[in-house]
Amino acid sequence: MINDVAARTVVGDRCKYRDEYMHELRLFGGFNLADLYPSSRLVRRFSAAARDARRCQRNMYRIIHEREAMPTPERDEDLLGVLLWLQREGGLQFALTDEIVSTVIWDIFSAGSESSSTILVWAMSELVKNPQVMHKAQLEVRETFKGQDKINEGDLIKLRYLHLVNKETLRLHASAPLLLPRECRESCQVMGYDVPKGTKLFVNVWAIARDTKLWHDAEEFKPERFESSSIDFRGNDFEFTPFGAGRRICPGITLGLANLELALASFLYHFDWALPDGVKLEELDMAEAFGIALRKKSMLWIKAKPYNNFIPH
Numbered sequence: 401m402i403n404d405v406a407a408r409t410v411v412g413d414r415c416k417y418r419d420e421y422m423h424e425l426r427l428f429g430g431f432n433l434a435d436l437y438p439s440s441r442l443v444r445r446f447s448a449a450a451r452d453a454r455r456c457q458r459n460m461y462r463i464i465h466e467r468e469a470m471p472t473p474e475r476d477e478d479l480l481g482v483l484l485w486l487q488r489e490g491g492l493q494f495a496l497t498d499e500i501v502s503t504v505i506w507d508i509f510s511a512g513s514e515s516s517s518t519i520l521v522w523a524m525s526e527l528v529k530n531p532q533v534m535h536k537a538q539l540e541v542r543e544t545f546k547g548q549d550k551i552n553e554g555d556l557i558k559l560r561y562l563h564l565v566n567k568e569t570l571r572l573h574a575s576a577p578l579l580l581p582r583e584c585r586e587s588c589q590v591m592g593y594d595v596p597k598g599t600k601l602f603v604n605v606w607a608i609a610r611d612t613k614l615w616h617d618a619e620e621f622k623p624e625r626f627e628s629s630s631i632d633f634r635g636n637d638f639e640f641t642p643f644g645a646g647r648r649i650c651p652g653i654t655l656g657l658a659n660l661e662l663a664l665a666s667f668l669y670h671f672d673w674a675l676p677d678g679v680k681l682e683e684l685d686m687a688e689a690f691g692i693a694l695r696k697k698s699m700l701w702i703k704a705k706p707y708n709n710f711i712p713h
């Protein structure tokens with residue numbers, strides 16, 4: 401679902417190669433030897449990932465050229481439409497080539513899909529693991545939208561408690577636990593340690609967000625902790641930076657949150673969730689899988705029973 405939202409955002413609904421392109425994008429997201437030996441032409445040449453990337457880019461060019469040939473309105477609202485509009489209008493300080501357009505699209509799709517889906521799975525897992533939290537969140541959603549047949553993005557602002565649930569999920573399960581690497585631009589000293597210029601630096605936001613010196617009951621899932629706290633994830637509170645901070649802070653915070661809240665609110669509104677028959681709460685596996693994105697190691701199985709909250713007028 402999240403991949404589909406990301407795909408609609410970047411290439412829209414009108415692209416007939418969308419599924420094919422998305423399939424290929426997903427194929428080359430794993431391990432890549434060429435990343436370990438970036439200066440080796442030989443490795444690059446025989447790397448399957450590099451080949452997939454080139455094929456993917458060729459496909460993107462096909463999408464771009466077809467879109468250019470279409471009778472377009474003034475300006476499409478998907479990312480591709482906006483970039484092509486900027487390309488046509490000019491006025492930028494550099495030429496917006498097809499190569500740049502294709503790379504930006506790849507960047508946004510890859511940065512925006514797995515991060516959001518990972519958080520969504522964690523949020524659902526925490527709700528199942530904490531039935532009292534799920535009950536409270538479900539009550540809020542069902543009372544707020546009683547009688548409506550579906551929830552729209554604009555309505556999400558009304559869901560105060562669900563927002564706290566999301567914050568707590570982001571605290572415990574930052575989807576990029578080490579953020580993007582930084583490089584030290586000047587030699588300096590931090591807390592008595594010499595840090596030479598050029599040092600590669602990883603910020604362990606996962607550990608900071610579970611530090612018992614900063615968080616009370618740090619390992620527990622307690623959305624209420626944010627109820628009367630001004631701590632937020634927009635990059636100003638360094639104990640809580642699941643979207644990073646500074647110049648490279650995630651530019652997709654608003655879209656990422658909307659994806660997460662809309663999906664969660666809709667699932668809670670339309671379904672009663674339970675663990676599959678015979679599975680006990682304490683058996684719910686919350687182990688994390690090692691990787692750039694901190695995914696859940698095992699699949700989450702939920703028994704979902706439709707709930708009818710819709711009263712036709």
Ligand code: HEM
Nearest residue numbers: 511512515516576579580642643644645648649650652656
């Ligand atoms: C809940 C969902 C998301 C989470 C948790 C998340 C998290 C992050 C994090 C931690 C970073 C690294 C920031 C840093 O190192 O300071 C990042 C970067 C980035 N994110 Fe997100 N993200 C999410 C959704 C999205 C979405 C929906 C998009 C696209 C529309 C997006 C686009 C990007 C891009 C392009 C970067 C790289 C920015 C740069 O290097 O300057 N993200 N994100």
